Amino acid sequence: MTDATSAATGDKIRCDACPVMCYIKPGAAGACDRYANHDGQLVRVDPHVILEHTVSHGGRVVPFQATGDWDGKIVHAPSTFVTAIGAGTTYPDYKPAPFIVSSEVDGVDMVTVVTEGIFSYCGVKVKIDTDRYLGPETATVRAQGEAIGHVTTSEYGSQMLSLGGVHHLTGGSKKEGRVTCDTLMDLSNCKAVELAIDGGATVVVQAGQAPIVNGATEERMRVGCGSATIGMFAKQWHGKVDEVVVVDDHITGVLSEHQAGKLLDIADTGIKMKGRRSTPGRYFQVAEPGTGWGGTDIADPLSILGPFDRKVARPGLTMLMVSTTGEHAGYYVLDEALRPIETEMPADLEFSVARIQENCEPALCTVLFMAGAGGSLRAGVTDNPVRLTRSVKDALTRVTSGGAPVYVWPGGGITFMVDVTQMPAGAFGYVPTPALVAPIEFTLKLSDYAALGGHMDYVRPLASLKDSAEIRPMPLIPGRRA
Amino acid sequence: MSRLPQIALLPGGKRLHLQDGPIDLVVEADGSEDEMRAAYRAAAQRFVGLLDELCEELALLRQAADSRTCRLRGAVARRMHASVAPFAAKEFITPMAAVAGSVAEEILGAMQGAAELDRAYVNNGGDIALHLAPGEQFSVGVMDQPDRQGVMRTMLIHAEDAIAGIATSGRYGRSFSLGIADAVTVLAKTAAQADAAATIIANAVDLPGHPAVLRCPANEMQVESDLGPRLVTCEVGELSATDVARALAAGADCAQGALAAGWIEGAALCLKGKVATVGAARFDTAPSRDRHGRARDSLMQA
Numbered sequence: 047m048t049d050a051t052s053a054a055t056g057d058k059i060r061c062d063a064c065p066v067m068c069y070i071k072p073g074a075a076g077a078c079d080r081y082a083n084h085d086g087q088l089v090r091v092d093p094h095v096i097l098e099h100t101v102s103h104g105g106r107v108v109p110f111q112a113t114g115d116w117d118g119k120i121v122h123a124p125s126t127f128v129t130a131i132g133a134g135t136t137y138p139d140y141k142p143a144p145f146i147v148s149s150e151v152d153g154v155d156m157v158t159v160v161t162e163g164i165f166s167y168c169g170v171k172v173k174i175d176t177d178r179y180l181g182p183e184t185a186t187v188r189a190q191g192e193a194i195g196h197v198t199t200s201e202y203g204s205q206m207l208s209l210g211g212v213h214h215l216t217g218g219s220k221k222e223g224r225v226t227c228d229t230l231m232d233l234s235n236c237k238a239v240e241l242a243i244d245g246g247a248t249v250v251v252q253a254g255q256a257p258i259v260n261g262a263t264e265e266r267m268r269v270g271c272g273s274a275t276i277g278m279f280a281k282q283w284h285g286k287v288d289e290v291v292v293v294d295d296h297i298t299g300v301l302s303e304h305q306a307g308k309l310l311d312i313a314d315t316g317i318k319m320k321g322r323r324s325t326p327g328r329y330f331q332v333a334e335p336g337t338g339w340g341g342t343d344i345a346d347p348l349s350i351l352g353p354f355d356r357k358v359a360r361p362g363l364t365m366l367m368v369s370t371t372g373e374h375a376g377y378y379v380l381d382e383a384l385r386p387i388e389t390e391m392p393a394d395l396e397f398s399v400a401r402i403q404e405n406c407e408p409a410l411c412t413v414l415f416m417a418g419a420g421g422s423l424r425a426g427v428t429d430n431p432v433r434l435t436r437s438v439k440d441a442l443t444r445v446t447s448g449g450a451p452v453y454v455w456p457g458g459g460i461t462f463m464v465d466v467t468q469m470p471a472g473a474f475g476y477v478p479t480p481a482l483v484a485p486i487e488f489t490l491k492l493s494d495y496a497a498l499g500g501h502m503d504y505v506r507p508l509a510s511l512k513d514s515a516e517i518r519p520m521p522l523i524p525g526r527r528a
Numbered sequence: 529m530s531r532l533p534q535i536a537l538l539p540g541g542k543r544l545h546l547q548d549g550p551i552d553l554v555v556e557a558d559g560s561e562d563e564m565r566a567a568y569r570a571a572a573q574r575f576v577g578l579l580d581e582l583c584e585e586l587a588l589l590r591q592a593a594d595s596r597t598c599r600l601r602g603a604v605a606r607r608m609h610a611s612v613a614p615f616a617a618k619e620f621i622t623p624m625a626a627v628a629g630s631v632a633e634e635i636l637g638a639m640q641g642a643a644e645l646d647r648a649y650v651n652n653g654g655d656i657a658l659h660l661a662p663g664e665q666f667s668v669g670v671m672d673q674p675d676r677q678g679v680m681r682t683m684l685i686h687a688e689d690a691i692a693g694i695a696t697s698g699r700y701g702r703s704f705s706l707g708i709a710d711a712v713t714v715l716a717k718t719a720a721q722a723d724a725a726a727t728i729i730a731n732a733v734d735l736p737g738h739p740a741v742l743r744c745p746a747n748e749m750q751v752e753s754d755l756g757p758r759l760v761t762c763e764v765g766e767l768s769a770t771d772v773a774r775a776l777a778a779g780a781d782c783a784q785g786a787l788a789a790g791w792i793e794g795a796a797l798c799l800k801g802k803v804a805t806v807g808a809a810r811f812d813t814a815p816s817r818d819r820h821g822r823a824r825d826s827l828m829q830a
Binding site (some may be wrong): 058063064065066067068069070071074076077078 | 548549550552579580583586749750751752
């Protein structure tokens with residue numbers, strides 16, 4: 047480990063990695079561009095500088111310390127796992143990966159090929175847990191006014207965005223490429239980004255955090271639509287209340303009319319719903335989408351009801367109105383004029399509302415970085431790139447990104463996805479191409495590495511890194527695994 | 529634990545990489561195997577401790593140079609001063625403007641003293657010291673913006689041109705610029721002179737008061753910047769063709785002056801895809817867009 051330390055002076059720190067002894071402001075780097083002040087801590091930040099300096103040169107490796115905060119899952123403690131962050135690379139990647147490190151683990155010579163891939167074919171898939179309307183499918187998603195992706199098909203309880211990709215990175219204007227690259231990097235580094243959707247909402251997305259839609263923070267995912275909620279809870283309501291309305295932006299459910307109510311012989315109540323009836327007890331469009339009850343724009347749930355049918359309804363009839371997330375709920379009793387009057391909710395109904403809430407998980411944004419390791423990157427690992435692909439597919443080679451597990455797509459090439467919250471802080475960089483720089487590690491047996499045409503001449507034992515000035519512990523960001 | 533510079537051959541085994549603190553050198557020597565080894569040994573020997581030498585006088589190196597006297601002692605520090613002194617009479621410049629070139633020159637000098645080489649270069653992040661034995665030549669690639677792939681144009685430098693220094697300065701470099709040039713590449717008799725002149729000419733490519741140019745005090749970004757509170761260029765927005773031409777003309781004027789005074793041999797000034805050249809007909813070599821920029825000779829991206 048390097049002996050670089052820092053003396054804090056106010057918010058600035060004094061780096062003593064070299065005799066220049068730079069004073070470094072928070073968020074800034076020293077004269078070398080290698081050390082920076084990250085929230086008052088001195089950290090190594092090599093990945094960004096390489097191309098800008100235009101000279102291809104050797105890089106450095108940045109291993110995790112197995113002790114301390116790293117959970118050591120990849121290689122068992124007390125070994126050190128080497129990540130690609132800061133390993134450095136050049137573009138195009140025609141030379142061997144900057145460092146190919148071997149480490150002895152359980153008597154097996156393991157090899158970790160460390161490189162930082164430059165990915166111009168890359169993007170992020172964003173899952174936003176919300177039922178609020180973000181925008182129509184295929185609508186353009188913008189950051190700072192530039193098109194950086196689009197809305198794709200919704201998933202259950204979540205809206206999906208597909209951002210980045212080669213067309214936005216390099217196919218549009220220079221500004222579009224730069225903004226796309228910046229946005230992808232920020233999202234991948236778990237920073238908050240504001241996105242505006244054409245014909246839809248503005249949403250603040252941050253991996254691992256609740257989405258903020260048009261300024262309102264989303265709390266919970268709904269357990270299901272209104273109709274599904276009726277189906278799930280009908281039995282629990284049976285005998286405790288005469289009518290239940292589950293208010294939802296998509297489908298609002300009515301217990302007495304719903305199939306689930308009919309099966310329990312729940313009597314008609316004479317309720318009259320606004321909106322368009324789909325099938326019995328299921329209503330579309332009871333209100334406009336919004337940030338009120340159940341993703342609608344309503345603040346008073348009674349506004350979606352017409353007058354009760356005088357021939358069916360009776361005074362004293364009880365009704366529960368609840369949103370699909372359980373965030374809003376009210377209990378009503380019909381008066382002599384058959385008007386619903388809000389009354390204190392009985393304990394067992396409060397319990398059922400709490401149960402709905404409990405079944406609604408916290409709403410989060412999830413960011414998966416997705417990229418393909420091109421032939422040239424693979425050539426940095428082996429003389430015969432396709433053998434690396436085959437080795438990955440045969441599960442002989444384990445692929446990780448910043449030490450985090452990845453999902454490798456079936457089919458050709460090495461196209462992988464990784465949850466950015468599982469990666470160490472600041473794992474992503476960029477080059478002005480524009481393209482993202484992301485760490486990628488291939489771990490395999492030394493013998494397998496030789497067999498697939500590895501650059502054996504460049505393999506260096508892990509021990510050779512330990513006392514070099516090339517090692518730093520990964521900076522910690524709360525909420526991150528590493 | 530003591531700090532040790534990084535001294536290693538780059539993959540391929542031909543080039544030497546020397547790095548210590550902010551100094552990052554790629555070195556290549558052509559000659560017989562023995563001469564090459566001797567040269568690299570000398571380079572490594574001279575490199576160890578060089579940064580400490582400079583840092584001993586760092587405070588003085590960061591002050592405005594005095595055009596008449598030099599209080600510095602170290603060989604590299606004095607070379608830095610000598611290279612900026614001609615400019616210091618007229619404008620603010622510190623010896624730091626020539627640090628990269630001066631270091632490159634020092635290492636090349638150590639190699640030249642230890643070995644008979646056909647060709648050699650020491651590339652310090654784009655500031656390059658060159659050695660060419662009679663009859664030898666280098667092909668040098670020039671990039672205008674590092675975010676464009678490939679090399680903008682290449683030029684041939686022959687031994688008889690007596691050019692031993694190439695330096696590039698501008699907004700995309702490591703140091704701040706007072707001007708708006710994307711890149712100014714200068715050819716000069718020494719790397720230190722090229723470095724100082726590139727800084728001055730890049731500063732001169734400017735549009736004072738233009739609203740599209742965003743400037744901030746240098747010491748707000750780097751606390752101990754030798755430029756102190758002087759405004760350095762942070763961002764350059766859209767510029768009209770006339771603005772670009774005007775800024776380039778201002779820089780070319782400055783370069784003409786340096787050429788006439790014998791401080792440089794030529795300069796290429798780049799801004800927003802437009803190029804102005806001064807002196808050296810070599811810059812007029814046809815533009816090259818070869819993606820990998822692999823010319824016949826080893827290629828440097830200056």
